[in-house]
Amino acid sequence: SDSHFPIPISPSDVDYSQHFPAFFPVDRDGTDGNLSIRKIHFADIGCGFGGLLVNLSTMFPDTLMIGMELRDKVTEYVKERILALRAANPGLYENISVVRTNSMKYIPNYFEKGQLSKMFFLFPDPHFKEKNHRRRVISLHLLDEYAYALQVGGLIYTITDVEELGDWMKSCLENHPLFEAVSESELKADPVVKLLTSATEEGQKVARNGGQTYQAIYRRVVQEEE
Numbered sequence: 001s002d003s004h005f006p007i008p009i010s011p012s013d014v015d016y017s018q019h020f021p022a023f024f025p026v027d028r029d030g031t032d033g034n035l036s037i038r039k040i041h042f043a044d045i046g047c048g049f050g051g052l053l054v055n056l057s058t059m060f061p062d063t064l065m066i067g068m069e070l071r072d073k074v075t076e077y078v079k080e081r082i083l084a085l086r087a088a089n090p091g092l093y094e095n096i097s098v099v100r101t102n103s104m105k106y107i108p109n110y111f112e113k114g115q116l117s118k119m120f121f122l123f124p125d126p127h128f129k130e131k132n133h134r135r136r137v138i139s140l141h142l143l144d145e146y147a148y149a150l151q152v153g154g155l156i157y158t159i160t161d162v163e164e165l166g167d168w169m170k171s172c173l174e175n176h177p178l179f180e181a182v183s184e185s186e187l188k189a190d191p192v193v194k195l196l197t198s199a200t201e202e203g204q205k206v207a208r209n210g211g212q213t214y215q216a217i218y219r220r221v222v223q224e225e226e
């Protein structure tokens with residue numbers, strides 16, 4: 001249950017020096033370095049074993065990013081994976097971290113309004129039955145929260161190998177007034193899009209089995225005047 005993991009009271013309560021020690025050295029007075037300026041900008045929701053973070057880390061070495069994962073053991077694995085990568089590659093992988101949390105409940109505890117520039121939902125659990133659709137991590141209601149956390153112009157990346165879920169995520173995004181589809185030409189030019197199918201453990205499994213994928217990538221926009 002939720003009582004087993006700590007929940008920050010507000011985004012300012014998130015301990016950056018614990019997640020990104022190389023970026024937040026604590027000096028002798030115990031005051032934090034540049035805490036007020038650098039913030040987490042990418043969030044991988046339901047990050048699983050962390051393959052996306054590992055790939056994004058070297059692509060955007062100055063961007064802080066965090067994975068959010070519900071399963072305790074999987075979160076511990078990702079923590080160890082990051083520590084091992086840091087130890088083997090001094091100076092690298094300092095910008096990625098992971099937290100165990102329920103993203104459906106606690107996104108606003110972690111991110112201020114407009115803080116994020118990218119959010120990722122890669123191969124989320126499908127929750128096939130109608131009565132379980134409320135458990136899906138993309139819904140019109142949750143998109144309100146994601147729109148709040150994303151800056152205007154920020155992107156939300158979704159992909160699945162389940163056609164019905166792909167249709168569902170796309171229609172939620174299409175019907176939300178604060179999101180707009182990213183154009184084909186922009187998607188072609190975005191190096192991050194290529195990672196959606198290749199970087200995560202689930203994506204690699206689907207690729208190995210020759211499975212089809214369905215992606216929806218949308219931009220946070222301001223609401224049009226009526």
Ligand code: SAM
Nearest residue numbers: 046047048069070102103104122123200201202
């Ligand atoms: N994104 C990864 C990938 O592509 O390999 C993992 C995909 S896996 C099918 C879905 C992950 O989402 C699981 O690791 C699961 O524990 C996590 N998850 C499900 N509901 C969640 C929630 N409410 N908050 C955080 N993580 C969640």
